[in-house]
Amino acid sequence: MTGFPISVSVLTGFLGSGKTTLLNRLLRDPALTDTAVIINEFGDVAIDHLLVEQASDGVIQLSDGCLCCTVRGELVDTLADLVDRLQTGRLKRLARVVIETTGLADPAPVLQAIMAHPVLVQAFRLDGVIATVDAVNGDATLDAHVEAVKQAAMADRIVITKTDLVEDQGGLDALRQRLRGLNPGAPLIDAADHEAGAAALFDCGLYNPATKSADVRRWLGEEAAHDHEAHEHDGHHHHGDGHDHHDHAHRHDARVRSDTLVHDGPVPFSAIEMFLDLLRSTHGEHLLRMKGIIELAEDRSRPLVIHGVQKTLHPPMRLPAWPDERRGTRLVLITLDMPQDYVQRLFAAFTNKPSVDTPDRAALEANPLAIPGR
Numbered sequence: 001m002t003g004f005p006i007s008v009s010v011l012t013g014f015l016g017s018g019k020t021t022l023l024n025r026l027l028r029d030p031a032l033t034d035t036a037v038i039i040n041e042f043g044d045v046a047i048d049h050l051l052v053e054q055a056s057d058g059v060i061q062l063s064d065g066c067l068c069c070t071v072r073g074e075l076v077d078t079l080a081d082l083v084d085r086l087q088t089g090r091l092k093r094l095a096r097v098v099i100e101t102t103g104l105a106d107p108a109p110v111l112q113a114i115m116a117h118p119v120l121v122q123a124f125r126l127d128g129v130i131a132t133v134d135a136v137n138g139d140a141t142l143d144a145h146v147e148a149v150k151q152a153a154m155a156d157r158i159v160i161t162k163t164d165l166v167e168d169q170g171g172l173d174a175l176r177q178r179l180r181g182l183n184p185g186a187p188l189i190d191a192a193d194h195e196a197g198a199a200a201l202f203d204c205g206l207y208n209p210a211t212k213s214a215d216v217r218r219w220l221g222e223e224a225a226h227d228h229e230a231h232e233h234d235g236h237h238h239h240g241d242g243h244d245h246h247d248h249a250h251r252h253d254a255r256v257r258s259d260t261l262v263h264d265g266p267v268p269f270s271a272i273e274m275f276l277d278l279l280r281s282t283h284g285e286h287l288l289r290m291k292g293i294i295e296l297a298e299d300r301s302r303p304l305v306i307h308g309v310q311k312t313l314h315p316p317m318r319l320p321a322w323p324d325e326r327r328g329t330r331l332v333l334i335t336l337d338m339p340q341d342y343v344q345r346l347f348a349a350f351t352n353k354p355s356v357d358t359p360d361r362a363a364l365e366a367n368p369l370a371i372p373g374r
């Protein structure tokens with residue numbers, strides 16, 4: 001299949017946060033020719049006429065309803081139909097698909113629908129999740145709706161919209177800081193900035209088409225997180241801990257955590273497999289996203305890449321070589337309502353670094369539920 005896999009980007013963001021406006025602007029960029037846009041809208045909100053003109057044959061609108069539930073089957077059908085059209089020559093070229101979710105949608109089921117489908121997972125490659133956050137209403141929206149917090153926490157890129165309407169610069173700075181706290185790995189991009197073009201928002205997957213190589217640091221969000229640390233002097237990523245005085249107003253933020261698990265040296269495949277199985281079976285509903293690169297004991301020269309959304313894991317991939325001199329295992333997990341330290345302790349157990357009150361790997365293999373925190 002030439003032309004496959006096709007990049008898929010998911011554009012999410014709360015109601016009225018500027019998704020369609022951003023997309024309309026992006027679609028004028030020549031970099032986005034041969035893009036199919038899949039949009040679902042509530043009720044009879046008309047699709048923007050510009051969008052229709054711009055991508056006349058590429059726009060596929062799903063019927064009414066929330067993408068995460070009622071339209072889920074149809075999304076899969078729509079993507080499968082695109083594959084069929086390409087294979088039969090009815091569609092000449094398709095470089096990318098952008099799925100715009102409704103404002104209330106949880107983006108996870110959209111990603112899962114692709115990852116869990118045996119054909120789609122071969123034909124499509126998840127490029128990334130882009131979340132729009134309104135500069136004026138974003139703070140209140142994050143306070144009121146945990147869906148908005150999840151959208152921002154899961155994103156690979158966060159676009160702050162309507163900054164032209166901001167009168168209170170301090171409020172905008174606080175919003176930016178809040179978003180960095182929720183998702184240290186995602187670059188924050190100002191929609192009004194001339195840099196907020198296609199190049200900044202697309203091709204954020206593991207493979208960097210510009211360099212034709214795997215860009216692990218960028219994909220794991222390590223560069224953005226590093227910038228964040230440099231600015232905030234905050235060496236750890238356990239959010240919520242430092243926001244006690246805001247707990248009432250920002251009550252959802254403390255529920256989100258971002259953990260980076262690091263192990264220097266190789267790990268046996270069985271240990272990784274069991275760690276992932278256990279994490280997903282006991283706490284899958286608390287996982288928002290998981291990305292990682294693993295140095296396998298069985299084949300230290302070809303790292304294993306894992307990518308998951310909630311309980312769904314993308315089939316693990318092997319890279320032909322390490323992308324840079326750094327070796328070892330690094331996993332980035334973004335979680336919601338995960339018991340404190342559970343992930344770190346489970347990982348330590350499987351990498352044979354048990355702490356005093358944590359069972360080691362052998363004990364866990366005998367009794368997988370030996371770690372408290374369920």
Ligand SMILES: Nc1nc2c(ncn2[C@@H]2O[C@H](COP(=O)(O)OP(=O)(O)OP(=O)(O)O)[C@@H](O)[C@H]2O)c(=O)[nH]1
Nearest residue numbers: 014015016017018019020021103161162163165191
């Ligand atoms: N001033 C200003 N207005 C914006 C900006 N982005 C979006 N808007 C306006 O905000 C309103 C909502 O924008 P949309 O792009 O429709 O938002 P959406 O997220 O697609 O909305 P839903 O599909 O209803 O969830 C529209 O009136 C836009 O014109 C911006 O950067 N600046």
